[in-house]
Amino acid sequence: MRSMAGAALLLLGMSALPVLAADGKNTTANAVPPGAASCAPCHGKQGEGQPATGAPRLAGLNAQYLERQLAGFKDGTRKNRIMMMIASDLSDGEKKALASYYADMATPKSETAPADAAVIAAGAKLAATGDWSKDLPGCAQCHGAAGLGVGTDFPRLAGQWAVYIEKALQSWKAGDRKTDPMGVMANVAGKLTDDQIKSVAAYYESLPVAAPTPASETKP
Amino acid sequence: MTRHPVASSIPAATVLVLTAVGFAGYVLSGAATPATGATPEPPPAQKAEAARPAYTPPAESDIPEGPFGDMIRLGEAIFHDTQRNAKGFVGNDLSCANCHIDRGRQPNSAPLGAAYLLYPAYRAKNGHVNTFQERLQGCFRYSMNGKAPPFNDKVLVALESYAYFLAKGGPTGVVVKGQGYPKLKAPEQPADYDRGAKAYAQHCSLCHGTDGQGQKSADGQTVFPPLWGARSFNWGAGMASINAAAGFIKANMPLGLGGSLSDQEAWDIATYMDSQERPQDPRFVDSVAETRKRFHDQPTSKYGLVVNGVLLGEKSPPSGTVNAAD
Numbered sequence: 001m002r003s004m005a006g007a008a009l010l011l012l013g014m015s016a017l018p019v020l021a022a023d024g025k026n027t028t029a030n031a032v033p034p035g036a037a038s039c040a041p042c043h044g045k046q047g048e049g050q051p052a053t054g055a056p057r058l059a060g061l062n063a064q065y066l067e068r069q070l071a072g073f074k075d076g077t078r079k080n081r082i083m084m085m086i087a088s089d090l091s092d093g094e095k096k097a098l099a100s101y102y103a104d105m106a107t108p109k110s111e112t113a114p115a116d117a118a119v120i121a122a123g124a125k126l127a128a129t130g131d132w133s134k135d136l137p138g139c140a141q142c143h144g145a146a147g148l149g150v151g152t153d154f155p156r157l158a159g160q161w162a163v164y165i166e167k168a169l170q171s172w173k174a175g176d177r178k179t180d181p182m183g184v185m186a187n188v189a190g191k192l193t194d195d196q197i198k199s200v201a202a203y204y205e206s207l208p209v210a211a212p213t214p215a216s217e218t219k220p
Numbered sequence: 221m222t223r224h225p226v227a228s229s230i231p232a233a234t235v236l237v238l239t240a241v242g243f244a245g246y247v248l249s250g251a252a253t254p255a256t257g258a259t260p261e262p263p264p265a266q267k268a269e270a271a272r273p274a275y276t277p278p279a280e281s282d283i284p285e286g287p288f289g290d291m292i293r294l295g296e297a298i299f300h301d302t303q304r305n306a307k308g309f310v311g312n313d314l315s316c317a318n319c320h321i322d323r324g325r326q327p328n329s330a331p332l333g334a335a336y337l338l339y340p341a342y343r344a345k346n347g348h349v350n351t352f353q354e355r356l357q358g359c360f361r362y363s364m365n366g367k368a369p370p371f372n373d374k375v376l377v378a379l380e381s382y383a384y385f386l387a388k389g390g391p392t393g394v395v396v397k398g399q400g401y402p403k404l405k406a407p408e409q410p411a412d413y414d415r416g417a418k419a420y421a422q423h424c425s426l427c428h429g430t431d432g433q434g435q436k437s438a439d440g441q442t443v444f445p446p447l448w449g450a451r452s453f454n455w456g457a458g459m460a461s462i463n464a465a466a467g468f469i470k471a472n473m474p475l476g477l478g479g480s481l482s483d484q485e486a487w488d489i490a491t492y493m494d495s496q497e498r499p500q501d502p503r504f505v506d507s508v509a510e511t512r513k514r515f516h517d518q519p520t521s522k523y524g525l526v527v528n529g530v531l532l533g534e535k536s537p538p539s540g541t542v543n544a545a546d
Contacts, residue, residue, distance in 0.1 A: 129300075130476075132322035137476040142427065142444075144437030145301075150444065151435050153426060181426050187476055 033097035038086050046107035051205075054163030059105035060209060064152040066099035072179040079176040109159045109209045115202035123203025126196055136191045139200055142184070147207050153181055159209030165201035268395075275396040277325050277333045277386040288381065295382025298375060299323050299332070302364065303442065306375045311366035311541040312499070313434060313442040313451040316379075319363065319459060321472050324386060327398025328471035328478075333386030334399035352380055362456040365499045366542045401467030407487040411462065413527065416492025419485045423474055432496060448496035450537035455501035455516070455523050462520045465490035495527040500536035508533040 039058070043049055047059035058066065072078035073087035090098070114120070128145070130138035140147065142154045149156035157165065171177040172189035180186060192200075280296075283289045298305040300323050302315040317323050324332030339352035350358075353376045357368035369375040390396055421430065427444040428434055434446035446452040458464045470486035472478045481489070501523065504511050508531060512524025523533045 129323065132326050135476055135478060140443075141475060144439070144443045145441055146437065146439055148438040150437045154443075156438075182423070182474065182477075184426075184474070184476070 031101075033094060033101050035090050035094040035098050036101065038089070039098065039102075043102075044107075047102040047105045048107050048110055049161055049164065051110065051112045051161045051163065054161055054167050056164040056168075057107075057109075057160055057209075058102035059107035061103060061155055062149060062152050063096075063099040063103035065149075065155050066102060067095050068152075068179060070095045070099070072177075077178045079171070106210070112205070114206060115162065119199050119202045120206050122196075123199035123201070127200050127203055131191070131196070134191045136188060139188075139204075147204055156209075157204040158207035160204055162198075162201035162205035165204055166197055169197045169201070269397065269402070272395055272397045272399070273391060275334065275337075275390040275398075277331070278388050282388075283385060291378050291381040292385045294374070295378035295380070295385075296323055298378055299382060306360075306364075306369070308542060309360045309366045309369050309375060310364045311539075312364060312446070312453065313436075314364060314445050314453060315442075316359070318445040319468060321475075324382070326472070328400075328402050329468070330400050331386070331398060332383045333388070333390060334396050336380075336383035336387040337390045337392050337394060337396065338399075352383065356380065361502055361540070363453045363459065365452070365454040365457075365539055367540055401464055402471050403463070404466050404470055404483050404486060407484050409484065411466075411484075411487035411491040413488075413492050413495050415484075416488035416490070416495075419481075419489050420492050423481060423485070424489060427474070432493065447493050448498045450499060450541070452498050454499035454539045455533060455536065456503055456539075460494055460498065460521065460523070461518075462487070462490045462494045462522070464520075465494055491522075495522045495532065497530065497532060497536055499541065500533070500539040502539040504539070 039047075042053070042055040043058050044055075047057065049055045049057035049059075069078060070083075070087045070090065073080055073083040074090075076084065087095070127139040127147070130136045130141065139157065142150065143157050144150055144154075147156065147158035168177070169189045169192060172180065172185040173192070175186070177185070189197075283292050294305070299316040299320070302310055302317075303313070319330065320326070320332060321329040327334075335355070336352055339355055340349050341355075342348065343350050343355075345358070353371055356376055356379050357371075360366045361368045420432075424447075428447050429444070431449075432447040433449055433451070434442055435444040437443050453459050459468065466483075466486045466489075469489055470479070470481060470483060473481065473486075473489075501511055501515060503515055505514060508524045511533065512521075516523040525532055
């Protein structure tokens with residue numbers, strides 16, 4: 001609900017937001033933080049990312065996860081030249097503000113040409129069940145059946161751009177990304193073939209970003 | 221303090237392991253007893269494992285078309301997502317596949333086909349010959365903290381069909397390689413709760429949470445299963461036995477990194493996990509002490525013992541918490 005409210009505020013007009021901030025009171029989570037200008041050229045004003053270049057979608061990612069990525073870029077545990085420069089210029093407070101700003105966004109996914117249905121289907125299968133001949137768990141076993149992510153350590157994958165997911169998995173595999181707790185991603189990425197990487201990436205791009213409305217909860 | 225039963229007393233060990241629920245129950249049956257004794261040998265459990273026939277479940281693509289194939293596929297769906305597909309019989313947040321990795325196919329993760337090959341069988345747990353369906357009922361009653369589906373309920377027929385399919389080509393009545401959970405050697409140092417807590421924080425809490433309550437995704441679906449507390453398996457489940465849990469953990473945890481923990485770590489973590497409160501044993505009679513005496517009087521169960529000032533079993537959440545509306 002919070003993110004829906006955030007999206008509604010954004011739709012109402014960005015001009016209203018700096019007024020809130022200018023009050024000298026606590027800036028709300030929806031106010032545009034100062035550092036956002038460095039993010040928007042690649043990640044978009046709504047955090048929608050760029051499917052073609054693989055600049056990841058940031059909208060709706062967990063705030064602590066985002067903050068940790070910025071820290072990783074800065075200290076080099078996540079190697080990326082551009083992001084290292086940008087992250088190094090941000091104060092800890094700015095990092096925090098940016099992270100929660102994008103986490104609260106519920107930006108709809110832009111339309112892209114769908115990938116080959118067979119590739120998506122292969123990705124869906126691998127994501128659900130893994131490949132235990134290689135002791136490879138399915139992505140869903142940590143990121144959730146609908147790819148919505150879990151807690152602060154397992155980011156949402158649903159609706160993320162395929163080009164980005166492919167790059168990310170190749171980075172884990174190459175050791176250019178070392179921000180994963182317990183080396184879990186290095187372990188799984190190292191077991192994936194290039195075709196498997198392409199198929200899971202296509203599958204997750206094909207998923208809706210919003211959680212499907214849960215069927216009537218029947219909790220005891 | 222946990223002493224794991226080893227070679228010295230096969231009958232005692234057999235009773236202990238059989239009493240444990242989980243498909244791990246038959247680790248020592250059949251071909252397990254070594255006949256030779258001339259040269260120094262590996263421990264009988266390991267030696268027996270090496271001597272067992274290998275068996276591989278058929279590929280998923282071998283599931284036939286038609287009504288029988290549909291029933292097998294339903295069984296697989298129930299096994300993979302028990303929450304959604306066996307509603308009304310599940311009283312916690314677990315799925316079969318949580319403890320039987322790769323939808324019941326993974327060796328050393330109590331694979332379903334290997335279990336099917338060993339039924340019907342006498343079980344010390346209930347003192348009579350059990351059919352495979354009755355064995356499955358036990359999973360719902362204990363591991364799922366739910367209600368046993370009635371005999372020939374579609375849920376049991378589907379799971380039985382799936383198990384039968386996975387068992388194809390395997391020898392009936394024979395313990396195959398990778399059956400059950402591996403039987404670990406006794407730890408070098410007695411298994412320890414505090415060391416277990418530290419190892420848990422290091423290797424397990426990322427997924428199962430610092431409080432062992434698992435984690436859900438934004439849509440409310442359980443992704444990482446709770447290991448104790450009201451939404452986990454109850455005191456009657458096989459995984460509540462430290463030896464079964466240690467074997468499972470060693471072979472399968474952390475997920476995708478099976479075999480990476482030392483035996484000592486597996487024993488310590490199992491001891492820590494199985495020293496926490498969880499739903500009551502549905503066989504509860506009279507008192508915690510009496511229930512321990514009847515069903516838990518082994519070093520591998522902490523039920524009825526005081527750990528950290530808590531008498532385990534005394535304040536257990538209720539067993540069989542299936543919502544009637546499910």
